[in-house]
Every structure is written in C-alpha cells, then in structure tokens.
Amino acid sequence: MRQFATHPAARGLQDDAAVLEVGTETLILTQDTMVEGVHYLAAQDLADVAWKLVACNLSDLAAKGAEPLGVLYSHMLGTQDQRFLDGMREVLAAYDVPLLGGDTVSGGPPRSFSLTAIGKATFKPVPSRSGARPGDAVYLSGPVGAAMMGFEALRDGTVGDSAAFRRPVPLLTQGRALAPFVTAMMDVSDGLLLDAKRIADTSGVTLALESAAIPLSAPEARRDDALRWGDDYQLLFTGPENCDWPVAVHRIGQVERPAKDSLLVDRLPPDAGSPLGYIHRS
Amino acid sequence: MRQFATHPAARGLQDDAAVLEVGTETLILTQDTMVEGVHYLAAQDLADVAWKLVACNLSDLAAKGAEPLGVLYSHMLGTQDQRFLDGMREVLAAYDVPLLGGDTVSGGPPRSFSLTAIGKATFKPVPSRSGARPGDAVYLSGPVGAAMMGFEALRDGTVGDSAAFRRPVPLLTQGRALAPFVTAMMDVSDGLLLDAKRIADTSGVTLALESAAIPLSAPEARRDDALRWGDDYQLLFTGPENCDWPVAVHRIGQVERPAKDSLLVDRLPPDAGSPLGYIHRS
Numbered sequence: 001m002r003q004f005a006t007h008p009a010a011r012g013l014q015d016d017a018a019v020l021e022v023g024t025e026t027l028i029l030t031q032d033t034m035v036e037g038v039h040y041l042a043a044q045d046l047a048d049v050a051w052k053l054v055a056c057n058l059s060d061l062a063a064k065g066a067e068p069l070g071v072l073y074s075h076m077l078g079t080q081d082q083r084f085l086d087g088m089r090e091v092l093a094a095y096d097v098p099l100l101g102g103d104t105v106s107g108g109p110p111r112s113f114s115l116t117a118i119g120k121a122t123f124k125p126v127p128s129r130s131g132a133r134p135g136d137a138v139y140l141s142g143p144v145g146a147a148m149m150g151f152e153a154l155r156d157g158t159v160g161d162s163a164a165f166r167r168p169v170p171l172l173t174q175g176r177a178l179a180p181f182v183t184a185m186m187d188v189s190d191g192l193l194l195d196a197k198r199i200a201d202t203s204g205v206t207l208a209l210e211s212a213a214i215p216l217s218a219p220e221a222r223r224d225d226a227l228r229w230g231d232d233y234q235l236l237f238t239g240p241e242n243c244d245w246p247v248a249v250h251r252i253g254q255v256e257r258p259a260k261d262s263l264l265v266d267r268l269p270p271d272a273g274s275p276l277g278y279i280h281r282s
Numbered sequence: 283m284r285q286f287a288t289h290p291a292a293r294g295l296q297d298d299a300a301v302l303e304v305g306t307e308t309l310i311l312t313q314d315t316m317v318e319g320v321h322y323l324a325a326q327d328l329a330d331v332a333w334k335l336v337a338c339n340l341s342d343l344a345a346k347g348a349e350p351l352g353v354l355y356s357h358m359l360g361t362q363d364q365r366f367l368d369g370m371r372e373v374l375a376a377y378d379v380p381l382l383g384g385d386t387v388s389g390g391p392p393r394s395f396s397l398t399a400i401g402k403a404t405f406k407p408v409p410s411r412s413g414a415r416p417g418d419a420v421y422l423s424g425p426v427g428a429a430m431m432g433f434e435a436l437r438d439g440t441v442g443d444s445a446a447f448r449r450p451v452p453l454l455t456q457g458r459a460l461a462p463f464v465t466a467m468m469d470v471s472d473g474l475l476l477d478a479k480r481i482a483d484t485s486g487v488t489l490a491l492e493s494a495a496i497p498l499s500a501p502e503a504r505r506d507d508a509l510r511w512g513d514d515y516q517l518l519f520t521g522p523e524n525c526d527w528p529v530a531v532h533r534i535g536q537v538e539r540p541a542k543d544s545l546l547v548d549r550l551p552p553d554a555g556s557p558l559g560y561i562h563r564s
Contacts, residue, residue, distance in 0.1 A: 018354060018382035022402060023307045029382055031398055033356040035389035072300060074315040074396050100300035100311055105394075107317035112389055114356050114396035116313055120304060 017060040019126050026121035030060035036110035046080040047087030048166040054091040057117035058170035059233040063187040064126050065179025066119030070100035073115040076107045122176050127185035132203035132238040138253040141235040144192050145218030145226030168233045177246040185237035190230040191277025200262035208264040209253035299342040301408050308403035312342035318392035328362040329369030330448040336373040339399035340452035341515040345469040346408050347461025348401030352382035355397040358389045404458050409467035414485035414520040420535035423517040426474050427500030427508030450515045459528040467519035472512040473559025482544035490546040491535035
C-alpha cells in the first residue's frame with residue numbers, strides 16, 4: 001500500500017502474496033499493515049481505514065485470481081473503535097468474506113492495524129510477477145489517478161470525491177476471469193510505474209509503456225503524478241497481443257527483450273529525478 | 283499474549299486460533315501483534331522480540347495439535363532491524379517453519395510487529411476450548427512462573443535467567459501428541475487462572491483447581507502471582523481421569539458441573555480483588 005509519509009529506512013520490499021500448496025489445495029496468503037499518519041490520515045474515519053485494510057488485501061488475492069476464504073486482523077484499541085468495527089463489517093459483507101479471527105492490543109499513537117487474508121487459487125498456475133514474455137502486450141484493467149485525486153480532496157477538505165482513496169474496490173471478479181489468460185499479473189498498489197518495473201525486473205524483460213494509452217481518472221496535467229501514485233488497485237498484467245479478454249482491458253504497452261532499462265515510457269527511461277512510486281522515496 | 287502495560291480500553295478479547303476447512307484440509311490460522319512498551323520492553327533485543335512473536339503464534343498452533351506450514355509478518359522499520367531479522371531466522375530454523383512472506387512499513391514509536399502463522403490440523407476434531415466435560419480431569423503440561431521471574435530479572439537487571447520470558451518454547455510436539463486424547467485444550471498465554479476460566483466458560487462447566495498441585499517455576503511465595511501471570515505457553519487441557527498420556531502431564535484439578543462460579547481454586551472462587559490474568563486489569 002502506498003505510504004504518504006515515509007520513514008527514511010523504508011525500502012519498499014516487495015510484498016507479493018504467498019502461494020502455499022497444502023495437499024490438493026493452493027492457498028494464497030497476504031498480510032498488510034496500515035499505520036496512522038503513514039497509510040491513513042489521523043483525522044480519517046476509521047470505518048474507511050478498516051475498509052481499505054480489507055480491500056488492499058483482497059486486491060492482492062484478486063491479482064492471484066484467488067477466491068477469498070477469510071481474514072484475521074489485529075485491532076489496536078483507541079478512539080473510534082466502533083467505527084473500525086462498522087467498516088470491517090461493511091467491507092466483509094460487501095465481498096462476502098468471513099471474519100476468521102483476530103486480536104485486540106493496546107498501543108500507539110500512532111496506532112496500526114494489521115490484516116491477513118487467505119484465499120484459494122481458482123486457476124493454476126497462479127499468476128505471478130515473473131511470467132511476462134517478450135512479444136506480450138501490457139494491459140491495465142482501468143484508470144489510475146482517482147485515489148490520488150481523492151487523497152488530495154480529503155487532505156485539503158475540498159468538494160472533490162475522496163471515495164476512491166477511502167474505499168478502494170478490490171477487482172476480485174476481474175482477477176479470477178483474467179487469471180487463465182495472463183502471463184504475469186499484479187495489483188497497482190504503490191504506483192503504476194513502480195509496479196510495472198517490478199514485473200519487468202522479476203520477469204527479466206523490459207516493459208515499454210505508451211503514456212498516452214494509460215487511462216486516467218485525473219486531469220491531464222496530473223498524468224505524470226498519477227502514473228507514480230498508487231492505491232488505485234487496478235490490475236496490471238501481461239498477456240497475448242491478440243486475446244479475447246473476458247473483461248474490459250486497456251492495452252498500455254508491450255513486453256520486449258531485456259535491455260539496459262527494464263522500464264520505458266514512450267521509449268525513454270522514466271525521469272530518474274522522480275520516484276517511480278511513493279515507497280521508494282527516501 | 284500477556285500485556286504488561288494495559289490501555290484502559292483493553293478488554294481481553296479471546297484470540298483463539300481460527301479453524302478453516304478448505305477442501306479436504308483443515309487449516310489453523312493465528313495472528314498476534316507485539317507492541318513496544320506493551321508486549322516488550324523498549325530496551326529489549328529485537329531478536330528476542332522476533333523469537334517471541336513467532337513462538338507465541340506457534341504455541342497457538344500447538345494447542346490445536348497443528349503442524350506449522352509457515353508464517354507471514356509485518357516489520358515496522360526502525361532501529362535494530364537486523365537483530366529482528368536475525369531472531370526471525372533463528373526461531374524459524376529452530377522449529378523448521380518456512381517464511382511465506384511479509385511486508386515492511388514505517389511507523390512508531392511505539393513500533394509494532396504482527397505475525398500470522400498457518401498450520402495444518404493433524405487430528406480431528408481439532409481441540410478447542412469448548413469440550414471440557416464434568417468428570418474430566420484438568421491437566422497442565424509443565425510449570426508456570428518462569429516467564430514472570432524472567433521478566434522481573436530483565437526489567438530489574440538482576441542476574442536471574444530471563445530466557446523463559448524472552449524466548450518461550452512452543453510445545454508443538456506435545457500438542458500434536460495430546461490432541462487425540464484431550465477434550466479441551468489451550469495454551470496459557472494470559473495467565474493460568476484466566477485461561478482456565480475461559481475453558482470453563484466456553485465449555486459451560488466449572489473448573490476446580492488444586493493450587494498445591496500446580497507445578498511452579500517460581501518461589502513458593504510467588505505462587506499466587508504465577509497463577510495470574512502468563513507468557514509461559516504451557517498447554518492447559520482437560521481429558522479423562524485415567525489416560526495413558528503420551529507425554530508428561532500434571533493433574534491440577536477436575537471438571538465439574540456448572541455452578542455459580544465457573545472457576546474454583548481450592549474450592550473457593552479466586553480473590554475477586556486480583557485479576558485472573560493481566561489483560562483483564564483495567
């Protein structure tokens with residue numbers, strides 16, 4: 001998840017979901033933590049924080065084409081505890097996900113909330129970041145930038161709609177539908193360019209994006225920022241150039257043989273003076 | 283896990299492990315969080331904190347007779363990061379448990395660390411807190427009090443051995459051996475009396491303990507404190523009076539029909555002026 005205040009030591013470890021084979025089952029496990037003042041504003045409604053905590057973990061499952069089986073979470077007690085529980089109830093009902101357990105702890109400020117989601121693969125091989133092949137096209141499930149605009153509206157108290165930042169939508173249905181067709185897939189949590197580079201580096205290829213082809217939910221003047229923000233939880237994936245995709249997709253570039261730069265935007269390496277995504281800012 | 287500094291809002295929710303049936307497999311999931319200044323002293327070696335975080339989750343699996351399949355954790359970056367990783371590596375090697383994944387976040391102070399362990403049931407029905415029956419005996423796998431003494435040695439900087447507090451041992455082998463024979467089982471994490479009452483209340487029975495029969499790793503004068511401390515991670519369980527137990531056990535009482543008080547110590551309800559376990563102090 002995108003952090004909007006970053007500790008100098010943060011290094012953006014890849015927090016890909018884990019795949020665990022147990023008997024005949026293939027399980028997907030993911031854990032994320034939200035910290036007050038780091039992943040959410042201290043003034044935010046904790047119902048939105050609970051929603052987002054669940055949604056970002058379910059989004060990790062979506063990128064694996066997995067069906068959620070349940071969640072466990074740690075609740076650090078403080079103010080607005082009931083709002084947190086309300087939001088948890090709402091998001092679990094919205095996606096029909098059972099609450100398996102959890103614990104409460106004292107602590108903070110700053111408070112933090114951790115959640116683990118477990119899911120079951122619906123297609124094997126489970127999509128990973130490492131399967132992109134030269135000749136594939138690069139696709140995105142929908143526009144980026146809405147979370148950035150929503151965050152700014154919330155932070156600045158303007159009339160803009162902040163829902164995309166507060167209550168992101170995990171693309172579970174799309175992830176399951178896409179899983180049989182993709183060669184690599186992940187959800188865009190830390191910034192499109194950063195996540196594209198992760199697929200490129202893990203797959204040992206170059207991803208060449210065409211910026212004008214990237215759908216945007218932000219003013220055109222903010223295009224460059226939107227490509228480096230995150231939190232939109234769109235699915236970024238690679239697959240055949242010609243494919244009868246089962247859901248709406250946007251072709252945003254192509255996969256090429258490995259080159260000096262593993263990520264190109266309009267044939268150039270992205271401006272090295274700007275971070276590709278927020279968590280690499282240090 | 284026992285908290286030694288308690289927020290007034292902490293209410294000691296039961297954080298029992300979750301049992302999840304997936305296809306033909308029965309999975310056990312548990313999540314625990316350790317907070318600086320709440321579950322560990324700020325001055326502690328983070329290698330010990332990592333050890334304990336894993337051990338207390340594995341202990342939850344032990345109480346279910348489960349075999350660990352792996353862990354995921356959230357690492358809040360700060361000082362001593364390498365020590366935390368060292369301790370994590372040590373404890374996972376000691377119990378041969380794979381690291382499945384995790385993420386790093388910024389945050390704190392106070393820092394917090396969350397860990398999820400997943401295991402596989404080795405016997406069904408999976409032991410729970412609810413199966414104690416009148417006529418059963420109550421058993422404990424070993425002495426309590428060592429963690430309390432260890433904590434005090436560490437806090438006061440005396441020569442006493444603090445290992446039991448810093449590096450508890452999850453009784454995985456014992457839990458698996460006992461699972462087929464017990465009617466109820468849990469690990470003693472929050473205090474023997476509190477955890478005994480949880481079994482009694484969940485099972486709808488009375489647990490009548492004989493204090494002199496409870497094995498102690500503390501001076502006799504501290505017996506009452508040791509029964510209300512926690513963090514020893516012994517297994518507390520109920521089962522037949524006459525049973526050829528596969529591991530060493532200590533008979534510490536009996537299960538009776540439900541009565542006015544669900545927990546009796548030497549035929550009396552425990553002193554209401556003292557907490558049964560630490561997390562109920564508020």
